[in-house]
Amino acid sequence: MQASRVYSFPVMADWSKRLAGIKGLVLDISGVLYDSGGEGGGVPIPGSIEAVKKIKSSGLKLRFCTNETQATRDKFVEKLQRLGFDIVVDEVTAPAPAACRILKERNLRPHLLVHDDVIPEFADINKADPNCVVIGDAADNFSYKNLNDAFQVLIGLENPVLLSLGKGRYYKETDGLKLDVGVYMKALEYACDIQAEVVGKPAKMFFQSALTEMDIEPHQAIMIGDDIVNDVGGAQRCGMTALQVRTGKYRPCDEQHPEVKADGYVNNLAEAVDVILKQLDK
Numbered sequence: 444m445q446a447s448r449v450y451s452f453p454v455m456a457d458w459s460k461r462l463a464g465i466k467g468l469v470l471d472i473s474g475v476l477y478d479s480g481g482e483g484g485g486v487p488i489p490g491s492i493e494a495v496k497k498i499k500s501s502g503l504k505l506r507f508c509t510n511e512t513q514a515t516r517d518k519f520v521e522k523l524q525r526l527g528f529d530i531v532v533d534e535v536t537a538p539a540p541a542a543c544r545i546l547k548e549r550n551l552r553p554h555l556l557v558h559d560d561v562i563p564e565f566a567d568i569n570k571a572d573p574n575c576v577v578i579g580d581a582a583d584n585f586s587y588k589n590l591n592d593a594f595q596v597l598i599g600l601e602n603p604v605l606l607s608l609g610k611g612r613y614y615k616e617t618d619g620l621k622l623d624v625g626v627y628m629k630a631l632e633y634a635c636d637i638q639a640e641v642v643g644k645p646a647k648m649f650f651q652s653a654l655t656e657m658d659i660e661p662h663q664a665i666m667i668g669d670d671i672v673n674d675v676g677g678a679q680r681c682g683m684t685a686l687q688v689r690t691g692k693y694r695p696c697d698e699q700h701p702e703v704k705a706d707g708y709v710n711n712l713a714e715a716v717d718v719i720l721k722q723l724d725k
């Protein structure tokens with residue numbers, strides 16, 4: 444079914460005008476480059492490995508943007524390299540390093556409630572005498588004790604700051620649906636009567652940090668993702684053009700989403716890149 448669909452940009456004339464100033468692409472990873480799960484940790488989506496190569500040789504700037512918070516970027520990137528992708532750690536914007544930047548900027552010393560595998564991302568952050576809490580998808584480490592420790596830090600602060608690496612409700616793994624960080628973030632918000640600051644998609648600040656790293660303006664960038672709300676909606680609110688791919692978590696009803704309308708829908712990353720490069724060539 445997907446293969447027989449054609450790409451559709453709402454207003455083609457407008458589209459080519461828009462592309463004129465494009466300097467960089469921001470790509471979501473899961474559902475755009477590969478589908479996660481299974482033995483090797485995932486399978487590349489057909490054409491994506493080549494598409495990444497084409498972007499790199501086109502002279503466009505490229506940044507990968509993920510909400511992955513269960514592994515360090517090193518591990519995550521290693522997996523993608525194993526799958527065949529030309530990608531290095533410095534090209535990836537992820538919630539943990541974005542949170543580190545915020546911590547440094549605001550002189551915050553975190554108490555960490557994150558997955559053990561993500562702790563190394565915070566290696567050069569001062570964690571003594573914490574004045575905030577950083578919560579991520581800690582999975583099995585979301586014990587009563589660990590949550591309560593985080594609660595005690597927050598409730599003891601005059602100005603409690605809670606940074607959350609994403610706010611997903613749940614996600615899917617091979618053995619079923621799993622509670623995501625948002626659920627535990629809400630628990631701490633409720634207990635302390637505070638509002639967390641979410642670092643990750645769809646937060647504007649998160650997309651902005653990807654653009655800062657590319658040194659381009661929002662109107663010079665195109666985001667390509669499979670999540671209509673978090674990728675497309677988030678990027679558009681940041682002032683970027685955004686395309687939805689019909690791979691990963693895409694569902695046909697996304698194209699009639701009540702709140703978010705993508706600037707274009709494409710069958711997959713390979714097709715998006717072909718269309719964009721063809722326009723830029725003109």
Ligand SMILES: *[C@@H]1O[C@H](CO)[C@@H](O)[C@H](O)[C@H]1NC(C)=O
Binds near residue numbers: 589
């Ligand atoms: C997290 O869970 C692992 C495995 O159950 C355990 O070895 C580790 O000590 C836990 N870490 C924390 C900080 O609770």
Ligand SMILES: *[C@@H]1O[C@H](CO)[C@@H](O)[C@H](O)[C@H]1NC(C)=O
Binds near residue numbers: 644
């Ligand atoms: C975050 O990542 C997980 C996989 O790691 C995915 O299933 C989930 O949908 C993602 N959430 C958002 C908001 O992108």
Ligand SMILES: [Mg+2]
Binds near residue numbers: 475668
């Ligand atoms: Mg995705």
